[in-house]
Amino acid sequence: MNNYKNFEVTDWVDDPGFRKWVYKGEQDSFWISILENTPSQAENIEQAKDILLMVRGEFDNIPEQELALRKSKLLDYISQEGQVRSWWRGRWFQVAAVLLLTLGFGGYYRKQFFPVPYNAVLSRSGSTAIIEIINNTEQVKLVTLPDGSSVILKKDARISYPDKFYADKREVVMLGEAFFEVQKNPDKPFYIYSGEMLTKVTGTSFSIKANATDKQVQLVVKTGVVEISRNKAGEETKTNHLTLNPNQLVTLNRESNEFKTQNVNEPVLINLPIESQYFTFKKSSLKDVFSTLELVYGVHINFDKIVTVKCNITARLGDEPILEKLEMICEVLNARFEMKNNTVSIYSDGCEK
Template sequence: MNNYKSFEVRDWLEDLKFQRWVYHGESDDFWQNFLRDNPLQVANIELAKETLLSVRGEQDLISEKEVKYRVARILEAIPNEEKEPFLPWWSGNWLRVAAIFLVMTGFGMVFFKGKNFSAQFLPLSSTGIRDNQKPQMLEVVNKTSTIRLVNLPDGSSVILKKNARISYPKQFDKDKREVSMTGEAFFEVVKNPEQPFLVYTGSMVTKVKGTSFSIRANDEDEEVKLVVKTGIVEVSANDPDRIKAHKEIRKIVLKPNEQVTFNRKSLSMVTKMVAQPVLIDLSVEKQDFEFKRTPLNEVFAALEKTYGLTIRFDKAAVSNCTITAKLGDEPVTEKLEMICAVVNAKFESRNGVISVTSGGCE
């Protein structure tokens, strides 16, 4: 019997019994018990499971021989970390990218030259993040009648609704990422457990390590609401003096499809499950980014609608490019990088417009 307790992600990908569970649900009781008894393996198993599902995509069931071939292709693409350090832009998502590479049709040379988006910043009056030694701060206010995308220094993305604003440092601290915001916004946070992401909304603070969620924190409202789409979020009060007087105040951990309502006056928090993680009526809250043999121009159209982008590309050049993949809660820049990296393309942003150049797909 395999020594599953010492398995690495590579081992899980190659294990036939594990593959049969992922694809067909075989021996489910065994695997559920294993996950319960071996919590240290959960992260490896989830990554391997997600990768195997990406290999198959949502296409018809494929043979075990084909699975073995595709997994072998992925393992060939994985860097040998013992021989050479490897810190690519996707930082920890390389297995999923390799899997997506294999399930997309029409791919050629790979480019990794995507540029960060630019934004127009307004002068900052106050942020509420630090009391002294404030770093250089930036503020973005959405004064338009539509949504506005903001890309943060770490690559995380925020979609601001009308009149929402966000303040953040030009460069995040090494040990944490702090922003403050008011209004209604949707966050997709780059995963980095070593550098927690903190969102301050008045007397409430939200702590995440990489996830997606919506916040409604209008200045005139007595309550702040937050709904989690993916990942795990920790919510607590951010008022030291009042916290001392309210010993019952606690931190609350939220999982996907859970909502918290935070009362600014009493500092109380009420949680509930929701059928869908929709709080501020944005399309990104409902979008799952699943594509099945989808033409590339339709994929770009979905990103334009979801993030309020303008994407320019040569329709003739990408006419033969189709994609079968399931993207996750990555910020929009990572989604574009992953897509362009496997269809012989690259992109850049200028004056709020994304320009994609592609050599086409065979």
């Protein structure tokens, strides 16, 4: 029988029976007796339980192998910075655990994401809550940020951001493949931390490919101007700073830490319809317009097809986020809209004959 009186936090986390109790409630009376008979271990047990619950996250059926990997990475990182106990008393323990759940486990990302970029989002925003979205579906997933910017996530992509942005900047952390349409605001730059690459824009559209297992991070510009630099200590660097224009692709080699730029015929990087869609409509029916928006943004739009049968749109929409596009369309139609859970409802009295 184990000598639980001498257990450290890592010993509790490694104990198979303890893990089964935390996850499945097995041998409940036994572990309750252990708690009662070893009161000096109460703090270590509580820390170990929270570690196990954090690495498991919101999923119920994570394989034991992946649980072991998450646990190992978390404890390894904590041990690099100090004792578990000292970390537990600070906020960084929770940040590290969340990062492991949301930002992947590759060697590159452990080095680059810990701890500064996520800390930047947490501390600079003044926010009390961090929102984390992961696309676990086969379809694209639309995310609308607090400033109205649109992000389209491909499968397995994820983004983390505060529920409110800081007064003079907007910061997000992302991993995977995503397309951004950033709300224009020159006075409040928008920063994307994607591994070793730091992207700064004030309002534009572009695609990012930053998969944890890839040897490179890539970005291609669809509209506007994008500034790129290496992500070092969560700040903009003066060296290796690039400015990209539409139809320019940049590749950051993670091993050499070097940038390579090239011109492309089309700004297509992650094979999403929105990358090649420029939203040009000429006497287009409302049905066709909304079908286009549904396709590229992955939303569902409800509207009265009979009432709006005579409505048509002639317009060239740009790189505005979807909310702004809907506002422009509804202004022309003298209509209004509501959006909830990626479902848009249009309310219109129809158009004049």
